[in-house]
Amino acid sequence: MKIEQNHIQDTNKKDLTSHQEHFDFLSNSLTKKGVDVNKIISKLQDFQVAIPSWALGAGGTRFGRFSFYGEPSSLEQKIQDVGVLHTLTQTAGAVSLHIPWDIPQDYNAIKEIASGLDIKFDAVNSNTFQDQANAKESYKYGSLSNVSQAVRQQAIQHNLDVINIGNKLGSKSLTVWLADGSCFPGQTNFQTALQNTESSLKEIYKDLPTDWSMLIEYKPYEPNFYSTVIQDWGTSFMLANACGEKAFSLVDLGHHLPNSNIEQIVSILMSKAKLGGFHFNDSKYGDDDLTVGSIKPYALFLIFNELVYGMENNPANPDLAWMIDASHNVKDPLEDLIQSLEAIQEAYAKALLIDQNKLKQAQLNHDVVKCQEILQNAYRTDVRPLLEKARLERGGALSPINTYRALDVRNELIKERGRNTVATGL
Numbered sequence: 001m002k003i004e005q006n007h008i009q010d011t012n013k014k015d016l017t018s019h020q021e022h023f024d025f026l027s028n029s030l031t032k033k034g035v036d037v038n039k040i041i042s043k044l045q046d047f048q049v050a051i052p053s054w055a056l057g058a059g060g061t062r063f064g065r066f067s068f069y070g071e072p073s074s075l076e077q078k079i080q081d082v083g084v085l086h087t088l089t090q091t092a093g094a095v096s097l098h099i100p101w102d103i104p105q106d107y108n109a110i111k112e113i114a115s116g117l118d119i120k121f122d123a124v125n126s127n128t129f130q131d132q133a134n135a136k137e138s139y140k141y142g143s144l145s146n147v148s149q150a151v152r153q154q155a156i157q158h159n160l161d162v163i164n165i166g167n168k169l170g171s172k173s174l175t176v177w178l179a180d181g182s183c184f185p186g187q188t189n190f191q192t193a194l195q196n197t198e199s200s201l202k203e204i205y206k207d208l209p210t211d212w213s214m215l216i217e218y219k220p221y222e223p224n225f226y227s228t229v230i231q232d233w234g235t236s237f238m239l240a241n242a243c244g245e246k247a248f249s250l251v252d253l254g255h256h257l258p259n260s261n262i263e264q265i266v267s268i269l270m271s272k273a274k275l276g277g278f279h280f281n282d283s284k285y286g287d288d289d290l291t292v293g294s295i296k297p298y299a300l301f302l303i304f305n306e307l308v309y310g311m312e313n314n315p316a317n318p319d320l321a322w323m324i325d326a327s328h329n330v331k332d333p334l335e336d337l338i339q340s341l342e343a344i345q346e347a348y349a350k351a352l353l354i355d356q357n358k359l360k361q362a363q364l365n366h367d368v369v370k371c372q373e374i375l376q377n378a379y380r381t382d383v384r385p386l387l388e389k390a391r392l393e394r395g396g397a398l399s400p401i402n403t404y405r406a407l408d409v410r411n412e413l414i415k416e417r418g419r420n421t422v423a424t425g426l
């Protein structure tokens with residue numbers, strides 16, 4: 001299924017007048033306040049978020065999985081689905097692969113499909129949380145942290161293989177997330193597990209191409225429920241520092257204990273030039289992997305405020321690898337991802353409205369009320385016409401969700417791929 005430009009233009013037509021009215025009203029009032037509207041629009045257009053290959057089918061839970069039908073079952077089809085998202089939203093210009101779920105058969109063919117859809121290959125993810133068919137060693141008791149040298153070596157080699165695959169596709173970063181940890185007190189020695197992890201990561205780092213970065217993701221629990229080796233940003237930061245200047249922490253919004261101040265974590269990591277990647281999702285209880293902005297949109301906005309501040313004020317921090325890391329149980333995955341992309345752009349646009357100079361002045365004056373007013377005025381602005389304009393100028397849909405439905409994309413995919421589809425991945 002390939003969405004053609006004229007399909008988008010046709011469905012945009014009926015909403016063009018009302019979009020223009022809303023846009024003019026907002027643009028005038030923002031301009032009067034001294035906001036450079038065109039600058040915000042071009043920042044929105046430049047902000048591209050990678051889609052993980054594993055989010056394009058129904059994720060399910062350990063209790064069951066309900067198919068949406070027409071799901072992609074090959075890497076080619078996954079990239080085509082990202083193409084659908086990118087054509088409609090103009091925001092999903094990259095895909096993130098998980099190895100071995102996504103090993104390309106024909107590299108040139110894959111690269112051709114991706115470049116035809118204007119999609120880049122973002123970070124590649126290694127998988128040492130599942131045993132692979134015919135693997136000699138098992139990760140049941142850990143991978144890079146394992147007490148067995150042979151298991152660690154197998155996990156190190158897997159990461160090197162992943163770098164090799166990513167290199168052939170044009171990726172520039174490796175994301176390492178470890179499930180390693182323990183389920184019961186006394187099961188492992190915390191210090192040994194961390195030391196082993198550090199030396200394994202250093203082995204991988206040694207072979208990282210010079211223009212690559214290594215992103216170290218943390219998570220407090222699950223699948224291990226007593227301890228996790230890389231449990232928090234401090235541990236990930238320590239490991240990134242131990243590896244070297246090409247290693248960074250990766251923040252996944254779902255990987256924090258309840259009520260953690262994620263915006264502060266983001267801010268501190270950026271001030272130390274160590275924030276390398278970001279996984280968007282939302283959650284109520286744990287690593288729920290829900291639609292971005294569906295539960296705590298204000299927290300997302302506050303996080304974006306720090307990201308925007310960091311991108312302006314911490315030039316030593318690298319460009320971030322942005323990715324959605326969500327799972328879909330009851331919604332059509334493509335619709336869910338469209339909603340997530342919209343929520344990300346919305347939070348970003350609102351954060352860009354914050355007058356950082358005024359905020360700084362109010363902070364220096366200890367005018368706490370004004371500080372809050374500045375943030376909340378930005379948050380309460382309906383920025384959707386800016387998002388629409390950003391998409392429209394790039395040939396995207398005014399309303400990606402409405403166009404997706406008007407074009408009956410899911411049924412077209414079912415016609416092409418059949419009902420009995422199982423996406424590879426989680």
Ligand code: LRH
Pocket residue numbers: 054125177217219252279287325426
């Ligand atoms: C772990 C995680 C990590 C994995 C992905 C499948 O919970 O967030 O990023 O690679 O999910």
Ligand code: MN
Pocket residue numbers: 217252279325
């Ligand atoms: Mn993640």
Ligand code: MN
Pocket residue numbers: 252254255287325
């Ligand atoms: Mn996760």
